[in-house]
Amino acid sequence: MVARGSEVRPSAVRQSSPRDARGRGPRPSMGRLAGLGAGGAALLALLTGCDVGRTFDGFGWPQGGISPESHRMYDLWIGSTIAALAVGVFVWGLIFWCVIRYRKRGEALPVQTRFNMPMEFLYTIAPILIVAVLFYYTAIVQTGVNKTTSNPDVTVEVVAFKWNWQFNYLDKPGEDANTVASTLGTTEVIPILVLPTGRSIRFEETSKDVIHSFWVPELLFKRDVFPGNVRNVFEVTNLDTEGAYVGRCAELCGTYHSMMNFELRVVSPDEYDRFIEAKRAGQSTQDALVAIGEPPLAQTTRPFDTKRDTNNFGNASAGS
Numbered sequence: 001m002v003a004r005g006s007e008v009r010p011s012a013v014r015q016s017s018p019r020d021a022r023g024r025g026p027r028p029s030m031g032r033l034a035g036l037g038a039g040g041a042a043l044l045a046l047l048t049g050c051d052v053g054r055t056f057d058g059f060g061w062p063q064g065g066i067s068p069e070s071h072r073m074y075d076l077w078i079g080s081t082i083a084a085l086a087v088g089v090f091v092w093g094l095i096f097w098c099v100i101r102y103r104k105r106g107e108a109l110p111v112q113t114r115f116n117m118p119m120e121f122l123y124t125i126a127p128i129l130i131v132a133v134l135f136y137y138t139a140i141v142q143t144g145v146n147k148t149t150s151n152p153d154v155t156v157e158v159v160a161f162k163w164n165w166q167f168n169y170l171d172k173p174g175e176d177a178n179t180v181a182s183t184l185g186t187t188e189v190i191p192i193l194v195l196p197t198g199r200s201i202r203f204e205e206t207s208k209d210v211i212h213s214f215w216v217p218e219l220l221f222k223r224d225v226f227p228g229n230v231r232n233v234f235e236v237t238n239l240d241t242e243g244a245y246v247g248r249c250a251e252l253c254g255t256y257h258s259m260m261n262f263e264l265r266v267v268s269p270d271e272y273d274r275f276i277e278a279k280r281a282g283q284s285t286q287d288a289l290v291a292i293g294e295p296p297l298a299q300t301t302r303p304f305d306t307k308r309d310t311n312n313f314g315n316a317s318a319g320s
């Protein structure tokens with residue numbers, strides 16, 4: 001019904017015909033190829049939520065995410081990589097098998113024009129299936145990561161400017177909200193964004209001048225901060241691990257872009273409530289941090305010394 005190996009390669013007819021007589025032809029390949037798409041899908045589904053990636057150092061993807069969104073993106077990466085490796089191993093196997101099984105056995109050239117319709121069909125369908133499965137999971141994860149709600153537990157306005165950050169705690173989402181408390185970074189003090197575990201958090205970003213980018217590596221996510229009354233909004237379902245995490249500007253925004261750091265300090269909900277109370281009572285961010293038993297200054301980064309007077313502008317006497 002279809003071209004067998006013996007028909008494709010007349011020069012190898014003598015060697016391969018007994019094998020072909022046992023029915024070796026396109027059918028086993030068809031089964032394997034058909035199983036590939038389904039196998040990839042099953043593998044991806046199985047590995048979502050699995051921690052196979054830890055064994056292989058995350059396959060290059062950063063580990064240590066602190067939000068459900070970061071875990072889902074990590075799982076998508078691990079699942080996609082495993083599926084890609086499975087396809088890769090299968091293809092490498094086919095290549096080596098062909099190289100050995102159909103190696104040169106004589107001077108006669110094999111027939112150069114043959115096709116095998118079921119194989120051609122599967123070569124087209126299998127990649128489409130694989131891409132469809134990858135697209136499905138990507139769309140699901142992306143939609144989840146970008147999802148916003150109307151009633152988050154905490155809303156914080158992120159204001160970026162050259163070259164620092166201001167964080168305003170709002171009483172509700174939206175531009176007409178009131179600022180409950182505020183933290184402003186300066187040349188001497190790294191701004192600390194204090195947030196609680198276990199609560200949904202909405203970030204509303206806006207810039208005073210140029211495009212910046214709000215990036216906390218442990219969120220495995222960065223989002224541009226635009227000027228001109230544009231509010232770029234994203235949310236995390238919750239933060240799951242207390243600690244101090246460095247935050248950076250991830251969009252080249254000018255001379256001191258590389259120094260535009262901040263710190264995300266994740267504390268317990270109770271400590272967060274007391275922090276906000278202390279801020280509302282008029283305390284500085286540093287005093288409020290001490291009041292809840294936290295270090296007052298950033299632990300993960302420090303203000304940069306620009307050495308502007310002594311070195312950059314050649315005025316040696318100004319710095320001494």
Ligand SMILES: [Cu+2]
Nearest residue numbers: 212249253260
């Ligand atoms: Cu910036």
